[in-house]
């Protein structure tokens with residue numbers, strides 16, 4: 160019996176070692192892209208992309224200040240801040256999910272702006288502990304803990320000035336994974352925008368010792384729920400979720416519609432604040448409506 164226990168312990172150590180190595184390898188493979196700068200740009204309506212080359216973050220400009228949706232890795236916080244014209248105007252920080260690659264800048268930006276952090280109810284312990292669910296002691300996946308000022312559940316609303324976002328609970332990727340919906344004006348049209356949290360497995364465990372109890376059921380319910388969602392504009396926590404880079408390139412060379420007459424759509428940050436200079440400053444941009452509701456569009 161003792162031998163068997165010892166063998167199991169040894170196996171557990173090996174498995175843990177393998178997992179730790181896998182995480183390190185994974186991070187080594189993605190960190191360069193995740194931390195590379197990307198020129199901030201106007202997406203649609205009052206939404207702006209302020210993330211990195213591999214991690215999305217957004218600014219929503221309202222009549223009473225800014226809403227920041229997510230940040231990136233902790234070491235990219237200076238870059239994210241540089242992408243935002245007036246940091247002090249941030250009134251709310253919204254979170255899609257409490258993973259280290261989207262939450263690394265929360266503590267610093269919250270401290271500097273006094274903004275209120277709003278997140279899914281079940282992600283609150285993760286944010287306030289600064290850890291990956293089910294892997295609490297893994298420093299590679301940790302981030303600066305941050306106080307959550309308000310938690311949301313399905314259907315809860317966050318309003319600032321003329322803008323309201325609706326929370327949709329889409330758990331699985333994290334227990335409190337929250338997708339946010341809002342409407343933007345696109346010329347004379349209203350467009351329904353969805354900031355989808357995520358539906359990938361990521362570093363989660365679904366079998367054996369699951370990342371958290373009920374994770375498989377959560378994924379199943381989320382898959383069923385999002386099938387019925389047909390937003391005009393789909394955004395996500397990583398740019399590749401919606402082919403951002405390709406669409407942005409199309410915008411730049413004119414293969415996507417530009418709107419040139421509406422002052423309200425002008426980029427909010429001066430060219431001097433941008434992280435790169437190969438831009439076309441002052442040129443307002445918008446994306447066209449998707450041809451099919453099933454095709455994700457920025």
Ligand SMILES: [Zn+2]
Nearest residue numbers: 256258357361
């Ligand atoms: Zn994630």
Ligand SMILES: [Zn+2]
Nearest residue numbers: 258260396397
């Ligand atoms: Zn991520």
